[in-house]
Amino acid sequence: MRRREFFVKNGYWVEPDPLFSGTELKMYQQSMMEIMNHRYKSGREPMSGRNWPNQTDSNGLIQINNAWWAGGAIRELALNSRLGKIASELLQANGTCMWHDQLLYKPPRSVDDPTKGNVGWHQDWNYWKVCDKPDMITAWVALDDVRVENGAMMFVPGSHRWKQAIKASDRTLDMEYTLSQVKVPKGEKLDIVHCELKAGCVSFHHAITLHGSGPNLSQKPRISLAIHMVADHVRYTTANKASHSNLEVCPREESELFRGKQHPVIWQKAPHGY
């Protein structure tokens, strides 16, 4: 099945072959470690995230928002035009811009609390309602092999058609409980796909697709970069009375496109086609 066809049906897509070489991955991993150790090539610190910049929980997931601000190889990866092109094709958009990224470090499972490194089931769209359309997508880049054992991402195929299947307030680190709160529309089925990826492979998911990840039962951390992108036609709206941290660094007027410092174009269609 072709990319777009699969994505329309399922709300996610996995590129079958790695998009990055071993050499590139080494650069990204090194850049990630520099950022985690508070060394920023650009001199700019990323935005605070879960368990960041202070590691308040040594066993918890570390999530660094806007890691691309720090520069270096992670910035190159976050703004990679090949990823932007695939994302644009999946969304059927003329281009995609940066929304924000998240550097993700899932440590091996904690003995005292096995749910600590989990990412609870959620829909990204619940947090992005300053946008007038959910034409938004995430490219999730595996910086090392990702398997069920170390907490691979899980998707619910087709859930991008379910509108709000879960409230943001129902999100917890208890995967089974949160799943029990999901409103499954009549005639639909809640299946779970575990998204195992070789290092350098990339999955893409729609902003409304339900997803999350369980514990890392391996001895090594699970490392990845999630690049959240917004289609180039999406505009700022106050209609949903929502807020988002992007507005603190890049305020918008009603109906304005997401452009400028926080929203560089990642890929855009040439005037006469792809």
Ligand SMILES: O=C(O)CCC(=O)C(=O)O
């Ligand atoms: O890395 C994970 O397990 C979850 C990441 C996520 O929620 C996302 O990329 O939208």
